[in-house]
Amino acid sequence: MKRREFIALLGGAAAWPHATQAQQASLPVVGFISAGSPGPHLMAALRQSLAEAGYVDGRNVTIEAHLAEGRYDRLPMMVAELVRRQVAVIVAGPTPAALAAKAATQTIPILVGVTDDPVKLGLVASFARPGGNVTGVNFVLAEFGLSAKRLGLLRELVPQATRIAALVNPKNAETAEAVTRDVMAAASAIGAQIEVVHASDSQEIETAFATFVRNRTEALLVGTDSFYYSRRLQLATLATRHAIPAVYTVREYPDAGGLMSYGTSVKEVYQQLGAYAGRILKGEKPADLPVVQMNKFEFVINLPTARALGLSVPPSLLARADDVIE
Numbered sequence: 023m024k025r026r027e028f029i030a031l032l033g034g035a036a037a038w039p040h041a042t043q044a045q046q047a048s049l050p051v052v053g054f055i056s057a058g059s060p061g062p063h064l065m066a067a068l069r070q071s072l073a074e075a076g077y078v079d080g081r082n083v084t085i086e087a088h089l090a091e092g093r094y095d096r097l098p099m100m101v102a103e104l105v106r107r108q109v110a111v112i113v114a115g116p117t118p119a120a121l122a123a124k125a126a127t128q129t130i131p132i133l134v135g136v137t138d139d140p141v142k143l144g145l146v147a148s149f150a151r152p153g154g155n156v157t158g159v160n161f162v163l164a165e166f167g168l169s170a171k172r173l174g175l176l177r178e179l180v181p182q183a184t185r186i187a188a189l190v191n192p193k194n195a196e197t198a199e200a201v202t203r204d205v206m207a208a209a210s211a212i213g214a215q216i217e218v219v220h221a222s223d224s225q226e227i228e229t230a231f232a233t234f235v236r237n238r239t240e241a242l243l244v245g246t247d248s249f250y251y252s253r254r255l256q257l258a259t260l261a262t263r264h265a266i267p268a269v270y271t272v273r274e275y276p277d278a279g280g281l282m283s284y285g286t287s288v289k290e291v292y293q294q295l296g297a298y299a300g301r302i303l304k305g306e307k308p309a310d311l312p313v314v315q316m317n318k319f320e321f322v323i324n325l326p327t328a329r330a331l332g333l334s335v336p337p338s339l340l341a342r343a344d345d346v347i348e
Contacts, residue, residue: 050077052299053104054087055114055123057094057194058248060292061274067292068113068299075300083110083303090119092223092249094193097122105130111302113295115158116248117196120145124156131302134158135291137246138196140313149313157308159294161286161316168319169201169243170208172269172284175321176241177212178339179282179328180267183240186216189230189257190245193222201245216243224253231260242268244275251288254278262330276324276347281331286316320344 052072054065065087069079077083086109088100097119104112105127114123115135123132124145132155134145140160146152149160169188177183188205190198202218209216217237221230234242244250244257251274258279261268270276270283294314301311324347328335340346 049082049084050110050303051084051086051104051107052303053107053109053112054085055097055100055104055112055119056087056089056248057092057097057116057118058250059089059091059252060248060288061252064288064292067289068296071293071296072300075297075304077300077303092191092193092252094118098126101126111299113299115291115295116194116246117143118194118248120156120158121196128155130155131308132156132158133295133298133302133308135295136160138200143196146313149315151309152311152313153309155308157311157313158298159291159314159316161288161291167204167208168271168285169204169245170211172243172271173205173208173212173214175282175284175339176243176267176269177214179333179335180241183267184214185237185239186214186241186243187234187237187239188216188218188243188245189221189227189250190218191222191247191249192220194247194249197246205243205245222249224256227253227256227260231264231266234266235264239266242266244268244270246271246285254280258327262327265331267331267333273320273322273345276322276327279327280324281327281333282321282323284319284321286319290318291316322347 079085090096101122111131112123113133114120117136117138120134120136134156135158140146141148145156190201192198205216219230219233221227254275255278258275268281270280271285272288273283275283298311321343322345323343
């Protein structure tokens with residue numbers, strides 16, 4: 023090889039990294055904002071749905087995740103950075119992240135995954151015709167009697183329980199209020215009393231369980247919250263350690279060792295958000311995409327945890343379970 027050709031080849035090779043970086047910089051960006059930490063399997067569901075729509079992370083789209091890990095005060099700053107960069111679409115959830123995104127921009131398309139009513143929250147005009155730049159998925163966990171349903175399951179499993187507690191995150195105000203209102207009404211209907219305890223970080227969760235032990239709490243309802251979701255192993259471990267039967271919102275809690283859950287599938291929510299993100303990247307507008315309502319619920323029981331708590335699960339309860347972890 024001649025010297026001139028060799029120098030030209032070296033020059034071209036040196037330019038390859040810069041060309042790759044330039045290509046990545048030019049890819050459309052899906053900015054992901056979460057109030058908690060969704061976990062790898064949920065992000066994989068989002069990526070898979072995007073891939074099915076023709077957008078592969080790192081090839082022709084970039085997914086950039088920002089996780090608040092329960093520190094909701096960080097959400098406005100995270101969203102502001104995505105708005106400054108003019109990303110192609112923002113995926114935000116649950117409610118605190120969705121509200122932060124809505125407050126930050128009226129032009130960038132926003133996809134929300136929220137447990138509260140998005141119309142009441144002011145995120146969309148209606149489910150069928152969202153209007154504006156926001157649409158997404160409503161996965162019902164906090165309202166519409168679900169806390170009452172979970173309380174009923176607890177009483178069915180532990181009928182002798184009279185001292186029942188509900189754990190809610192005061193930093194997630196809208197959801198905490200919905201859960202508290204729902205569970206208090208349900209408790210009143212069956213003549214039970216509920217002690218509502220607040221916790222918004224890991225240390226406060228430990229303190230809450232110390233309160234449950236001191237007050238001889240006989241059953242626990244853990245409220246809807248993305249931070250609690252990210253701390254599901256801690257919650258399940260503490261509940262088992264202190265022999266407190268607990269019911270949770272989604273199946274990932276029993277998967278982590280929790281006793282039982284009743285709620286919608288969060289994985290399906292992320293799949294739907296990925297599908298909508300693909301449609302927006304192809305040019306569709308949020309205003310034309312109706313809010314998807316997840317109304318299929320799953321009841322999951324963890325039998326080893328029940329045995330560890332000294333509980334015998336009634337056959338009628340097992341028969342109604344969608345999944346029994348053996």
